[in-house]
Amino acid sequence: MAFFGVRLTDDFAARFDAFASSKGGRSVLLRRLMAEAMTAGGLEPAPDGPGPARGQSDKLTLRLKADDRAALDSASGAAGMRRTEWALACLRGRLFRKPQFNAGQALALVEARQELARISTNLRELVRAVRDGDLAADAVSDELAKVEAFRREVRDQLDGVRAAIDGAGDYWEAA
Template sequence: MALISLRIPDDMAVRFSALAVAEGGKSALIRRLIADALAVRAPCAAPLQIGRPEKVTLRFRDSEMRQLAEIAQRRGMTRTGWIVALVRARLGSPVQTCPDEREALRAIVRELNRIGANINHIARAANAGVQQGRAIETGLSEIREVKGVIESALTELRRIFGDNADYWRAGR
């Protein structure tokens, strides 16, 4: 069996450990997350090889170089970064993002993490109520609010991925 290890910030590790308790432990949760990710996203191309990339030299006319610079600048990328992203997108690699898209995705991840923490608090309070023999008073308005924020974040996530896929399709 393969071993995967990673380093994460201490505060994230504490929150992950708390979340993993209800999932059978950290290893069990990580295995489930990996299995879910693989089930959802079957690779459409061979994965990129890990290791040092090789250099490719391309020659363009001055007018093409100006066009490349303009296009890359509009995406907030360097010329080289834009060319590499274009080639990787055409090879079937995962989403190629520009700085604005990465920041939008980070904001969505932060919001979903905040929601996850709130849901954990709600679940913990509900569990404490059950253990103490009290009736659980569900905060329906809070749950509806969380549901709305999740739906909004997912809509924004779908939009970003859709816009990104549209951008890198041939003919752009």
């Protein structure tokens, strides 16, 4: 879906929004005005509709001094995030007390989850084989060694996940 952006003075925008609120809102009114202009110009406008919803959000604008902007650029760059992503993660981490992850951290957690799922499948197959008696008596000790290796691997993965979540939580907490 296409997006048209228009720069307006704050006063004009506020007055237009006040007017548009009684007409269904800014987007509805703008689509209607555009359709009327196309019809007046002899063109067939597309059917009116809001298009796919993107979720409701509000814009927050910050004015930063040069040293604040440089610090923000440095912190967001070090975290592997864009400025807006970093600032939003900072707000969410502080407001909702939930860890926030950059793309690399999120990918690492997904990989850990996939590894744990693989281990779970292997353990399930091993338990089934032992339960059904598909293993010879001498093979059971070998399989028990595999179970111990799986246990250590699961513990290491869980420790990594815990460290990632704790680290993200600590990072976004206020100093």
